[in-house]
Amino acid sequence: MTKIAAEPLSALRARTSYKWQTYPADVLPLFVAEMDYPLAEPVQQAIIGRVLASDTGYIAGPEPVAAAFSGYAGRAWGWDVAAGDVRTTTDVSVAIVECLRQAVPVDGSVVITPPVYPPFFELPPEADASVVEVPLLLTGTGWKLDLPQLERAFARGAEALLLCSPHNPLGLVHSAESLRAVADLSVKYGVAVISDEIHAPLTYEAGAFTPYLSVSENAREFGICVTAASKAWNIAGTKCALMVAQSDRMRLQLDSMPAEVPARTSILGLHGTAAAYNDGGPWLGDVLEALAANRSLLGELLAAELPGVIYRPPSAGYLAWLDFRGLGWADPAAVAMERARVALEPGQRFGRQGTGFARLNFACSPEVLAEAVARLAAAAVL
Ligand SMILES: Cc1ncc(COP(=O)(O)O)c(C=O)c1O
16 A cells, blocks of 8 residues: 555546546546646645635745745755746746747747657747657667757757656656757757756656756756646646746846746745645655556556557656557557547657557556556457
8 A cells, every 4th residue: 555545536536627527437537647646735735825815816926936946956856946046937838838939039940859748749839930850769778869860950950959858758767968968969059958847756766867957057058947846746727837047048038038927827826836845745755656656557467468568667757658559559549448448648649659659647546547457458359
């Protein structure tokens, strides 16, 4: 038994969020990245406290989140962040678009590394830029950034790289060495690096995650970190994300954004996020323990019941990138829905490389996970 348990299905089905309202009750929803655990108590109390105080107006500034993140970054990763280098906005997607608007001219181009979180294909166009794809490489030891192809894209004139670190959907934690190489290339070609680190607190091995801006002076010169407590503490609906810059050049970009960008942060999100960074450590530790158990359980279940599916356990996060090509399922998410009543995220949404793959969210109870794999296994013999 892990210290934290997912809520029962009856309570989950009463949630009004996307995960629980999209499909009828016979479907097990393992698609969107929401978790099934009850919230961390300090986060709940912080939000409830503001509501009880009728303190639900506009934010007055990035405090108390800036100081809370500064403390958390130091404790979790040994990363020195001055509170003055932190700005807030609505959510990470908005942060990415606004950073791209600063760094990339209209009709410029932005590099992404598929297979990747589907909105990465849409956020650059929202900032009037096009997308250049430099797929990740699958090697004998796992996935990695394709540095020679990144350099080629930079040399051809891309103005920004949108990095997913850790990488959704693979749960890949980029090595400090590869991040340093990216930073050197970014300075050589004058390319901004927007590093989306929303999954970082969900890294399983302590010390494995390296914040991009911590790797070198070059990283800080052209890089911005965008992040939020929304994935690790499951508070996407409270709308608060952070942007961190640690050079004059990138601080200027943050300060050149319209005043509405920070003003759109939710005051409830601001306080919930500060509570997560300040006091949410023990809860996160329990959640990581439950997720690590499910990460192993999924491997065992697949090996026993669906050996044709290839699964590389993620190093961070609760998303499993499953290769169904061995089963001959062209669109595994469609088959899973139709034959097994299990909702998965279709692999092709993550880029062409995702054809024959699907993403499964294992932040659920072990029973739901086992039931989902059993249903998929039954579908495979139909
Ligand atoms: C890599 C990545 N970035 C951003 C987001 C979305 O963040 P937000 O809800 O803050 O826009 C997600 C959500 O799953 C994600 O996986």
